[in-house]
Amino acid sequence: MTLINHKFLLAARPMGMLKRTDWTFTQEPVAEPNEGELLVQLLYISLDPAMRMWLNDVRSYTPPVGIGELMRALGVGVVKASLNPRFEIGDHVSGLFGVQEYALTDGRGVTKVDTRAVPLPKYLSALGMPGMTAYFGLLDTAQPNPAETVVVSAAAGAVGALVGQIAKITNCRAVGIAGGAEKCRYIVHELGFDAAIDYKSEDVKQSLQKHCPRGIDVYFDNVGGTILEAALSNLARGARIVICGAISQYNNSGPMAGPRNYMSLLSNRATMKGMLVFDYVDRYPQARAEMAGWMAEGKLKSREDIVDGLETFPETLLKLFKGENLGKLMLKVG
Amino acid sequence: MTLINHKFLLAARPMGMLKRTDWTFTQEPVAEPNEGELLVQLLYISLDPAMRMWLNDVRSYTPPVGIGELMRALGVGVVKASLNPRFEIGDHVSGLFGVQEYALTDGRGVTKVDTRAVPLPKYLSALGMPGMTAYFGLLDTAQPNPAETVVVSAAAGAVGALVGQIAKITNCRAVGIAGGAEKCRYIVHELGFDAAIDYKSEDVKQSLQKHCPRGIDVYFDNVGGTILEAALSNLARGARIVICGAISQYNNSGPMAGPRNYMSLLSNRATMKGMLVFDYVDRYPQARAEMAGWMAEGKLKSREDIVDGLETFPETLLKLFKGENLGKLMLKVG
Numbered sequence: 242m243t244l245i246n247h248k249f250l251l252a253a254r255p256m257g258m259l260k261r262t263d264w265t266f267t268q269e270p271v272a273e274p275n276e277g278e279l280l281v282q283l284l285y286i287s288l289d290p291a292m293r294m295w296l297n298d299v300r301s302y303t304p305p306v307g308i309g310e311l312m313r314a315l316g317v318g319v320v321k322a323s324l325n326p327r328f329e330i331g332d333h334v335s336g337l338f339g340v341q342e343y344a345l346t347d348g349r350g351v352t353k354v355d356t357r358a359v360p361l362p363k364y365l366s367a368l369g370m371p372g373m374t375a376y377f378g379l380l381d382t383a384q385p386n387p388a389e390t391v392v393v394s395a396a397a398g399a400v401g402a403l404v405g406q407i408a409k410i411t412n413c414r415a416v417g418i419a420g421g422a423e424k425c426r427y428i429v430h431e432l433g434f435d436a437a438i439d440y441k442s443e444d445v446k447q448s449l450q451k452h453c454p455r456g457i458d459v460y461f462d463n464v465g466g467t468i469l470e471a472a473l474s475n476l477a478r479g480a481r482i483v484i485c486g487a488i489s490q491y492n493n494s495g496p497m498a499g500p501r502n503y504m505s506l507l508s509n510r511a512t513m514k515g516m517l518v519f520d521y522v523d524r525y526p527q528a529r530a531e532m533a534g535w536m537a538e539g540k541l542k543s544r545e546d547i548v549d550g551l552e553t554f555p556e557t558l559l560k561l562f563k564g565e566n567l568g569k570l571m572l573k574v575g
Numbered sequence: 576m577t578l579i580n581h582k583f584l585l586a587a588r589p590m591g592m593l594k595r596t597d598w599t600f601t602q603e604p605v606a607e608p609n610e611g612e613l614l615v616q617l618l619y620i621s622l623d624p625a626m627r628m629w630l631n632d633v634r635s636y637t638p639p640v641g642i643g644e645l646m647r648a649l650g651v652g653v654v655k656a657s658l659n660p661r662f663e664i665g666d667h668v669s670g671l672f673g674v675q676e677y678a679l680t681d682g683r684g685v686t687k688v689d690t691r692a693v694p695l696p697k698y699l700s701a702l703g704m705p706g707m708t709a710y711f712g713l714l715d716t717a718q719p720n721p722a723e724t725v726v727v728s729a730a731a732g733a734v735g736a737l738v739g740q741i742a743k744i745t746n747c748r749a750v751g752i753a754g755g756a757e758k759c760r761y762i763v764h765e766l767g768f769d770a771a772i773d774y775k776s777e778d779v780k781q782s783l784q785k786h787c788p789r790g791i792d793v794y795f796d797n798v799g800g801t802i803l804e805a806a807l808s809n810l811a812r813g814a815r816i817v818i819c820g821a822i823s824q825y826n827n828s829g830p831m832a833g834p835r836n837y838m839s840l841l842s843n844r845a846t847m848k849g850m851l852v853f854d855y856v857d858r859y860p861q862a863r864a865e866m867a868g869w870m871a872e873g874k875l876k877s878r879e880d881i882v883d884g885l886e887t888f889p890e891t892l893l894k895l896f897k898g899e900n901l902g903k904l905m906l907k908v909g
Contacts, residue, residue: 302841499804502830504818507818507849508635508851510851510854512846512847513840514840514845514846514847515839515840517844
């Protein structure tokens with residue numbers, strides 16, 4: 242029996258908001274593993290804001306996806322065949338497998354995951370890249386002290402929801418900025434944030450002033466644009482801004498908006514620092530263990546927004562940029 | 576004999592580039608010191624880019640100068656009368672005396688300076704606020720390591736010229752960005768910078784790439800705008816940007832330009848940090864001693880651009896924003 246692999250290739254360098262014609266949906270027979278390789282059947286594919294950045298032809302931390310190439314994506318799946326001694330048929334694994342049904346890989350960057358205690362999709366959310374990003378971005382890059390005020394944008398998103406909860410675990414005040422009443426209710430009542438600001442109905446700058454009367458000590462930025470500016474306008478002295486993402490700007494057809502009030506860094510002796518989760522790969526196991534412990538204690542929750550069907554990839558990805566997902570967005574495959 | 580004090584008051588909240596009608600030039604009899612006070616005759620008044628920021632009605636590290644108030648300025652002078660036990664007639668002093676001929680003060684923030692080894696104007700340049708800014712901004716905020724590449728903008732200015740020289744003393748490579756061939760020649764041939772980029776005749780982004788083939792490790796920014804963006808485009812991994820000033824933006828009538836490519840902080844795991852020299856007051860004596868030592872050894876030079884006449888203040892201040900000064904700009908009074 243020949244297996245068929247369906248996959249999405251990048252068809253064109255996109256301008257502005259993504260559209261279906263930016264992609265080619267194609268198929269091919271699945272090849273057999275050679276010596277050292279394994280074949281993974283994808284079960285869940287992670288959809289992340291950073292994907293939009295990987296499509297731009299600019300120098301960044303990773304080369305852009307080339308025209309005609311498989312779209313890059315993290316995923317989790319099950320090993321269907323293996324000529325690699327590290328992996329056996331039936332193992333669950335995570336890796337950068339791409340937007341497709343089957344991935345043939347030499348095993349580099351592939352990690353075995355344990356699904357006995359934790360369901361597989363969590364390895365794309367709290368125990369995956371978003372979890373590691375929240376953990377190291379907050380605890381290592383920002384280094385919050387107890388009783389400090391931590392503000393996070395895209396607070397109902399995969400990373401933001403975890404940042405706020407880890408801030409609470411660290412005995413900080415957590416204030417989240419999110420779009421819409423449902424997300425705001427979720428982060429306060431289900432996740433335990435101290436306050437939520439609905440950027441769709443509130444003046445974020447004024448609301449930050451209200452909820453952070455002594456100023457913002459840590460601002461974890463996932464969105465950029467005017468919300469970053471609102472945070473810069475409300476910094477406490479010695480504040481740390483973690484630059485993790487800028488989702489509001491990724492689909493601009495022109496350049497991003499730069500923070501016009503960045504001189505607030507000077508008047509507040511503040512720091513703005515970029516972080517990339519991949520720098521912490523060596524420390525993932527320790528962080529995953531701590532996060533899993535918090536999850537088992539009920540201190541850390543994550544929600545996954547799972548959409549069925551590989552073929553929906555182009556439209557499902559747009560949910561991120563429209564703010565339509567609640568929790569970690571991913572595709573269920575097969 | 577009654578002494579007359581001439582002084583500049585802020586007449587109006589300026590919009591865009593400063594003009595003479597933003598100021599009131601006025602005079603009054605000089606009062607006698609009361610108990611605890613001293614009377615200082617100003618000899619040199621410091622003209623600094625930050626003065627433009629002090630005129631805007633925005634929250635910053637210091638309140639704006641009020642309409643009708645004496646224009647704030649650093650200065651050095653000589654004590655003419657004293658009922659303060661810390662000071663005697665004939666002492667040379669520095670302090671925030673304002674743009675005027677005579678200052679009556681209770682002595683708070685006033686420092687005695689020693690003019691036997693170092694001429695008085697140096698206490699407004701290398702041994703004054705610009706010197707302390709360069710010293711702590713580079714050594715404390717950026718913490719350059721030997722062999723790293725340090726880039727500084729406004730490199731022929733009061734702060735920038737010192738930053739490059741201290742970078743060389745620290746065994747770094749120093750690359751300066753300045754306006755015009757004369758300034759570029761000065762920083763390379765007289766101050767010992769490794770390279771200079773003339774932003775008036777070169778593409779700064781391309782020239783930075785040429786002169787910093789391994790990227791910029793430390794960027795000390797005095798100017799903001801497109802030069803800050805050019806630096807962000809050429810960062811080395813782990814780069815530190817010191818936000819010290821943004822002179823290219825101070826006379827905008829609208830908001831400043833924010834750095835549109837600030838996400839380079841993320842791809843390069845870089846840091847942008849604001850610094851304010853006043854935070855280091857306790858450490859000035861140690862820094863002054865070290866700087867004076869370097870000056871005595873001939874390793875650190877400073878040039879002063881001294882303009883005669885208090886009454887020229889409005890026009891002389893504009894030299895800063897037109898890039899017409901070479902070295903520390905100050906007024907000679909009396």
